[in-house]
Amino acid sequence: MREWWRDAVIYQIYPRSFQDDSGNGVGDLAGITRRLPHVADLGADCIWLSPIFASPQKDMGYDVSDYKAVDPLFGTLEDFDALIARAHELGLKVIVDQVLSHTSDQHPWFKESRQSRDNDKADWYVWADPLPDGSPPTNWHSHFGGPAWEFDPSRGQYYQHNFLTSQPDLNFHNPLVVEAALDTCKFWLERGLDGFRLDTVNYYFHDKKLRSNPAAQAAPQVMATDLYGMQDNIYNKNQPENLAFLEQLRTLTDQYDDIMMVGEVGDMGSRAIKLMGQYTQGTDRLHMAYSFAMLGPDFSADHFRSCIEGFQQGAPEGHPKWSFSNHDVPRHVTRWGEHAVDDDSMARFACAMIMSFEGTIGIYQGEELGQLETEMEFDELTDPPAIRFWPKVKGRDGCRTPMVWEHDQPNAGFSTGKPWLPVKEPQIANSVDLQTGDDSSILHFYRDTIAFRKATPALRHGTTKFIDLPEPLLAFHRRADDEVLACVFNLSKDEHNLTLQGDATLTGRHNATLDGKTLTLPGNGFAYLAHDGTLKIKTK
Template sequence: MADIRQVEALASDPDWWRGAVIYQIYPRSFQDANGDGIGDLLGIVERMPYIASLGVDAIWISPFFTSPMKDFGYDVSDYCDVDPMFGSLADFDVLVETAHALGLRVMIDLVLSHTSDQHPWFAESRASRDNPKADWYVWADPKPDGTPPNNWLSIFGGSGWHWDARREQYYLHNFLTSQPDLNFHCEAVQDALLDVARFWLGRGVDGFRLDTINFYTHDAQLRDNPPLPPEERNATIAPSVNPYNHQMHLYSKNQPENLEFLAKFRAVMEEFDSIAAVGEVGDAQRGLEILGDYTTGDQGVHMCYAFEFLAKDKLTAARVAEVLGKVAEVAADGWACWAFSNHDVMRHVTRWGLTPAAQRALVTLIVSLRGSVCLYQGEELGLTEADVALEDLQDPYGIEFWPEYKGRDGCRTPMVWQTDNLHGGFSKVRPWLPVSTDHLHHSVDAQEAMPEALLHHYRRAIAFRKAQPALAKGALEDLSVQGDVLRFRRVYNGVEVFFALNMSEAPGLTDLPAGRWLHIGAELNSAGAGPDGRVHLGPWQPAIAIKA
C-alpha cells in the first residue's frame, strides 16, 4: 500500500501528468472476477496491487460504458453508466477508491466523436428531420443520383456514409455503420458531452484519454477530400489494403473548430483539481503537427499521442531522431505521450521483431524521452502478437479485411497471470478470446520468480525515470545520431543527463559530451566510459550519465 503522503499528493500536484507513466488496461482482457470469460471492473480491482507494484503513476481504462459492443465499447449507448458485463457504477467507485489508496490516478477513455446507433440520442435524431435532436448527428441529403453527399471514407472500409430510410438521408460514420458521428457544429451536442465529463469527474476520475480527438468536427460544407498521391500513402492509421489510405482527409477531420471545443473541455477540467487529458491523434500525414496544435498553451488538452511509434516502420536511431526532431519543430511548446503498443496495433515485440535485448533497450529509451509514457497491459511481460484463428476472431475490422489484415484481436487476448492454468489465470472459463499458449510462459507469476525477467526491468526503468526529474520533465537537447547510436541530453533545473542507445545488433561507439560526467543507470545495463574515455556499447546497450 502507498503511504499516506503519497495518497495526499494525488490531490496536490496539478502537473502530475507531465512525464507520467500511464498503464493502459483493456478491461475485457485484464481479469475476469465473475467467471463469465470477460474481464470486468472488479477484476481490475483484484489486480490493482500488481499495477501499483510497477511504479506507474496512473491507469487508463478503455471503455466500459453501456454498449451493444459492436466495436467492443467504442460504440457507447449510455455515457453515464457501466455496461453490466463490466459491473456497475458502485464497482467503478470501488475501483477509484482502491486506485487512489494505492497512489494511482484513474483516467477513463471517452469516445466523444461518435456514439452507438442504439444510443437514445440517435434513436431520437433519426426519427424525423424536425425533432429536438434532429441535428445532433451529421445528416445530409443524397446527391441527385442518390449516391452519398461526398467521397468521405470509413476507416473500417467503404463509404463513410450510410443511408437511413426513416429520414431519407445519409448519416456520417467514420468507423462502423453502427457508430454514427455526432455533429459538433451543434452547441447542444457539445454541452451534453461536457456534462458527461463533469459526471465522471464528479465520481473521482483524474483525467481522460480522448479517443480519435481530431475526428470531432467535420467540414460544414461537406467538401470532397482530395486524393493522396501514392508515394505519400502509409498504413499508420489504416492497413495498406484499405482505400482510406487513398485520400488526404482534409475535410472529414482535423478541422479548426476542434480547438474551440477543446478549450471548453479544458475549462471543465479546470473546475476540478489536478485533472489531465491525453488525446489520440489519428492522422497519417499531420499527426505530430496536430499534436502540437492541441497541446500548446492551456486551451487544449495536456498531452497527445500520434502514431509514429505505433507504426510498422522499423525503429532505428535515425527514425527516432527524425520523429523527435519533427516534434521539436512543430510541437516545441506542446507535450507528447509516447507508446509502442496499444489495443489497436500489433504488439511491438512482433511488429519490430525485437530480441530480448532490444525489448529492454526500448523500455529504457521510452522512459528517457521528453513526454509522458503509455504502457499497454502485457508489454511488461514481453507478450507477442497472438495468432487468433479465423473462427475465433471477434474484431469486425479483421473480419472485413481477413486475411491480408487480421484485425486487432491479436493484441487484445487475455492477460496471463499464471503459467499452470489453462486460461492463464485470467478466468476459470473459456475467455472471449483464447489465451495464446505462447504467452503462458511469460506469465506474471513466472516472471516474478525470475530476477532477470523483463517485468523487473520495466520496474527498474520506471523507478529510474522517477529518480531523475530531468528524464520526466526536462528539455531534450543536442539530438544526434552516430551510425546506429541515438544521442541526446535531458536538462532540468540545472541538472543534465546524457543518454545514448546503440539501436543495432552490432557493437557501437560513442563519446560523452564535454565536461565531467558520472555513469548512472547500471541497473539498466548502462555502459560507462572505457579507459580510452570513449563509451563502447554492446548490441542494444544504453549509456546514461549525469553531469557532475
C-alpha cells in the same frame, strides 16, 4: 507546483482482457480492482481504462449506447466507485476513454434522430441528402472499409460514420450536442475520475459545406485493403471548430482539482505534430496529446529523433505523451522483431529508450512482461476489420488477448470461464508469477527503470538535446539544473563502439560496457551516462 501528469507513467488497461472475476470470460471492474497492486508495484502513476460504458460491443466499447452507465459486462457504477477508491488508496490516478465523436446506432439519441427529419434529435447526427445520382454526399472513406456514409431509408438520407456503420457521427455543429457531451464528462468527474483519454480528438467536427477530399499526394494505406489513406483527409476531420470545443472541455475540467485530458490525434506525420501543438497550446485546451508516430513499423534513430524534434519545433508550448504499443497496433516486441537480437533484448531496449524520452510515458498492459503479439486463427477473431478483410488484415485481436497472471492456472489465471480471446502458450511463458520472483526478468527491469526515471530529475523533467551520431545510433542529453545524463541507444543487432571525450559513469540499468573512453554497445544496446555537461560522444 508541477502537475502530476507531466512526468507520469500511464498504464493502459484493456478491461476485457485484464482480469475476469465473474467467470464469464470477459474482464471486469472487480477484477481490475483486485489486480491494481500489480500496477502500483510497477511504479505507474495512473491507469487509463479503455471504454467501460454501456455498449452493444460491436467495436469493443467504442460504440457507446449510454454514456452514464457501466456496461453490465464490466460491472456496475458501484464497482466503478470501488475501483476509483482502491486506485486512490494505492496512489494511482484513473482516467477513462471518452468516446465523444460518435455513438452506437443503439444510443437513444440516434434511434430518435433517424425516425424523421423534424424530431428533437433530428440534427444531432451528421445527415445529408444523396447526390442526384443517389450516391453519397462526399467521397469520404470509413476507416473500416467502404464509404463513410450509410443510407437510412427512414429519413431518405445518408448519415456519416468514420468507423463502423453502427457508429454514427455526432453533429458537433449543434450546440445541444456540445452541451450533452460536456454533461457526460461532468458526470464522471463528479464520481472522482481524474481525467480523460479523448478518443479521436480531431474528429469531432466535419466540414459544414460537405466538400469532398482531394487525393493524397502519396497513398500510405493504414491497412492492406483500406482506402482511407488514399485521400488527403482535410474535410472529414481536423476542423478549426475543434479548438473552441476543447476550450469548453478545459473550462469544465478546470472546475475540478488535478484533472488531466490527453487527446488521441488520429493523423500522421507533420500534420499530427501541428495538431498536437494547436490542441495543447496555452492553458485553455488539452493538457497533452499523442499521435501514432511511434506506434508503427518505423524503427530507426532518425525516426525517433524526428518525432521528438518535430514536436519540440512544432509544439513548443505543448506537452507530448509517447507510447510504443496500445490496443490498436501490434505489440512492439513483435512489430520491431526484425531489428531485435531476440524478443527479450527488444523488450528491455524499448523500455530503456522510452523511459528516457521527455514527456509523459504510456505503457500498454503486458508490455512490462515483454508480451508478444498473439497469432490468431480466423475462427478466433472478434475484430470487425479483420473478419471482413482476412487474411490481408490481421486486425487488433492479437494485441488484445488476456493478461497472463499464473502460468499453472486455467487461462493463466485470467478467467475460470472460456476467455473471449484465447490465452496461448507463447503468452503464458511470460506470466506475472514466473517473473515476479526473478530479479533478472523483464518485469523487474521495468520496475527498476521506472524507479530510476522517477529518482532522476534529468529524466523526469529535463530538457533534451540530441547528439549527432550516424544510424543506427540514437543519443541525446537530458538536463535538469546541474544534473546531466547522456542516453545512448543502438537500434541494430550489431555491436557498436563509441569514443567518449570527457568523464562519464554508467548509471541505471544498462547492457553496455565502459572501458576507459570506449563505450561498447552490444546489439540492442543502451546506456545512461552521468556527466558534468561537457561530455562529447563520437563514433570510432
